[in-house]
Amino acid sequence: MGRAPCCEKTGLNKGPWTPEEDKLLISYIQKHGHSNWRALPKQAGLLRCGKSCRLRWINYLRPDIKRGNFSIDEEETIIQLHEMLGNRWSAIAARLPGRTDNEIKNVWHTHLKKKIKQKQYTDSSQHVITDLEQYSDLNVSKLSEREKSSNHTFTGSVGSPAGCVTMSPQPSFSEQSSSSETSVAMAKNNLDMLNGEVTETCEMFPVIDEYFWSEHMMVELTSNSQDESQYTTTDVEGPSDDDCMGFWYNLLINSGGFQESL
DNA sequence: AACTCTTCCAACCGCGCGGCT
DNA sequence: GAGCCGCGCGGTTGGAAGAGT
Numbered sequence: 001m002g003r004a005p006c007c008e009k010t011g012l013n014k015g016p017w018t019p020e021e022d023k024l025l026i027s028y029i030q031k032h033g034h035s036n037w038r039a040l041p042k043q044a045g046l047l048r049c050g051k052s053c054r055l056r057w058i059n060y061l062r063p064d065i066k067r068g069n070f071s072i073d074e075e076e077t078i079i080q081l082h083e084m085l086g087n088r089w090s091a092i093a094a095r096l097p098g099r100t101d102n103e104i105k106n107v108w109h110t111h112l113k114k115k116i117k118q119k120q121y122t123d124s125s126q127h128v129i130t131d132l133e134q135y136s137d138l139n140v141s142k143l144s145e146r147e148k149s150s151n152h153t154f155t156g157s158v159g160s161p162a163g164c165v166t167m168s169p170q171p172s173f174s175e176q177s178s179s180s181e182t183s184v185a186m187a188k189n190n191l192d193m194l195n196g197e198v199t200e201t202c203e204m205f206p207v208i209d210e211y212f213w214s215e216h217m218m219v220e221l222t223s224n225s226q227d228e229s230q231y232t233t234t235d236v237e238g239p240s241d242d243d244c245m246g247f248w249y250n251l252l253i254n255s256g257g258f259q260e261s262l
Numbered sequence: 263a264a265c266t267c268t269t270c271c272a273a274c275c276g277c278g279c280g281g282c283t
Numbered sequence: 284g285a286g287c288c289g290c291g292c293g294g295t296t297g298g299a300a301g302a303g304t
Contacts, residue, residue, distance in 0.1 A: 014273085014274075015272095015273075015297090015298095016272075016273075016298095017273090036289080037290070038289060038290090051274085051275090051290085051291095052273075054290080054291085055272085055273065055274080056272090058291095059272075060272075060273095087293065087294090088292085089292075089293065090291075090292060101291095102271085102272075102273085103271085105293075105294085106270070106271050106272085109270090110269070110270055111270095
């Protein structure tokens with residue numbers, strides 16, 4: 001049996017707060033404070049659960065909330081604090097007066113993460129190509145053969161072992177090796193997989209994508225991969241399809257892969 | 263103008279922790 | 284020590300708004 005719900009759900013409002021509800025909550029807290037969130041909605045005449053009231057107050061109605069866009073300084077502070085503290089949003093919020101953990105979390109996921117990825121992409125793209133040069137026997141034509149024989153399309157992230165259909169949870173960039181070992185290991189795993197030495201799902205090798213250029217960069221290698229138009233990207237945040245394809249070609253050309261196809 | 267896609271953010275959900283009995 | 288309860292946290296989601304076609 002699971003844990004009992006935090007409040008009686010039936011008959012309670014959910015979703016966006018109305019101005020009337022806001023008024024009720026503000027005036028109640030101004031008069032009585034919020035010593036007991038669970039009892040508060042009833043006493044304030046609100047058809048909400050205590051948890052919802054607390055969230056509304058903390059994230060939106062509190063008088064010391066600073067609204068509006070984050071300044072550059074605030075963004076840099078968040079990035080620095082995130083490096084130190086990780087996803088401890090409340091701890092980060094405690095160091096940014098007027099900002100809430102929820103707001104910081106949202107800003108991180110919508111703006112800052114991309115910003116960092118973009119920077120890391122610029123910084124790291126060159127060494128990955130160099131690493132793959134060392135693994136120039138990665139022969140992607142084997143992939144085409146396997147695709148033909150298995151009659152299906154391999155889909156994988158750039159940098160992940162080819163044919164890796166199931167994406168495993170990704171370590172954060174800080175947890176990944178930033179050295180050449182990672183990309184060489186990935187390239188080796190590609191080859192091993194093509195040689196049938198590993199299974200098609202892979203758990204151990206991190207992909208470049210998450211903190212490399214975008215969160216969900218996927219490159220589909222279709223069975224007739226000679227056709228340039230068959231390289232497509234989906235759910236891309238960041239570089240355009242053209243950018244991705246250019247980069248992908250660079251990887252293959254530099255690593256000696258796809259020479260037959262090209 | 264109409265439709266689709268993407269982005270953003272307020273709000274929800276489930277879990278863990280600590281205090282109390 | 285066990286069980287309950289309330290609170291706080293972090294992850295996730297739904298839908299509105301904006302951008303693109």
